[in-house]
Amino acid sequence: MSNFRTLQPTKLLVHGFNDDGKCRWVKLTRDSFLAMEDVNVISLDWEALAGMDYFEAASNSRQVGFVLGDFISLLVESVGVPWENLHVIGFSLGAQTVGHAGHYLNGQLPRITGIDPAGFLFHTSPEEERLSKEDAQFVDIIHTAGLWIGTDEQIGHVDFYPNGGKAPQPNCENEDIGLGCSHQRGPDLFAESITSNFSFRAVRCTSWENFQSGLCDGEQDNFLGNSANPQYPGMFFLKTNGQSPFAIDHEK
Structure with missing residues (x-):
């Protein structure tokens, strides 16, 4: 950790099922952060x-989350990392893992971002056994393959539902039952949100159908991804493009 800067913001990335710490989305997110911030x-x-x-x-x-919690405590207590500089980001089963870490740390983490949190085996779990808004001071969620691989229920302070939050996401219409294309869209959106010239502007609404019908026009907005604002809680909906750049330029 010779290049570690104690007082700089620290981003912790946690992969999901059948992946590793150098998988595509981790590298993409890492590179996006380093391109924009120290x-x-x-x-x-x-x-x-x-x-x-x-x-x-x-x-x-669950146990991996507890170990992560111990590591975070080490960073704070022994290395001197300020609590407020920590941002923990988990994708799929990794999102549930960071939820366990947040629960283990009694909600002290300032922010957890859950990217399409794994739904299978977690849909009906009590809050203390899955990612919830109790696990950090601010929990923001991106849903892209809800109802099956991911979750569709509101579980954070701010929940974003791009294109309704369910499969198929745009350009994923021919995906197989694993919904890999829609599921992987979540980390792609988050990584782009770090570097994009266009914001992922989302509107607070009660459903995708109401959003599409224009019934929520003029309601409070928020921004999916890295710039999500904790001051505006609720469910937020937006449309995206089917390929990079995914963010829609609303100025056109």
């Missing part, structure tokens, strides 16, 4: 416990 980026690699049977991996996410 930050520390740490990737938790729990491949050995996440690459087996999904049921076992889901069970392991």
Whole structure:
């Protein structure tokens, strides 16, 4: 950790099922952060416990989350990282893992971003056993493959539903039952939100149908991804493009 800067913002990235700490979205997010800010980026690699049977991996996410919580405590108490400089980001099963870490730390984390949190085996779990708004002072969620691979229910302080938050996302219409295209769209949107010249402007609404019908025009807006604002809680909907750049230029 010779290049670690104690007083700079620290981003902790946590991968999901059947992935590793150097997977595509982790590298993309790391590079996006480093292109824009002087930050520390740490990737938790729990491949050995996440690459087996999904049921076992889901069970392991709890203990991995607790270990992550201990590591965060070490950063704060022994290294001197200020609590307010920490931002923990998890994708899929990694989002549930960071939820366990936040619960273990009694909600002290300033921010958790859950990118399409894994839904299978977690839809009906109590809050203390899945990612929830109790796990950090600010929890923002991006839903892209809800109802099956991901979650569709509101679980954070701010929940974003690009294109309704469900599969298929634009240009993912021919994906298989694994919904990999729609699921992976979540981290692509988040990474782009760090560097994009256009914001992912979203509007507070009660449903995708009402949003599409224009019934929420003029309501409070917020911005999906890195610039999400904790002052405006609720459910937010937006449309995106089907390929990069995903953010829509509303000035055109």
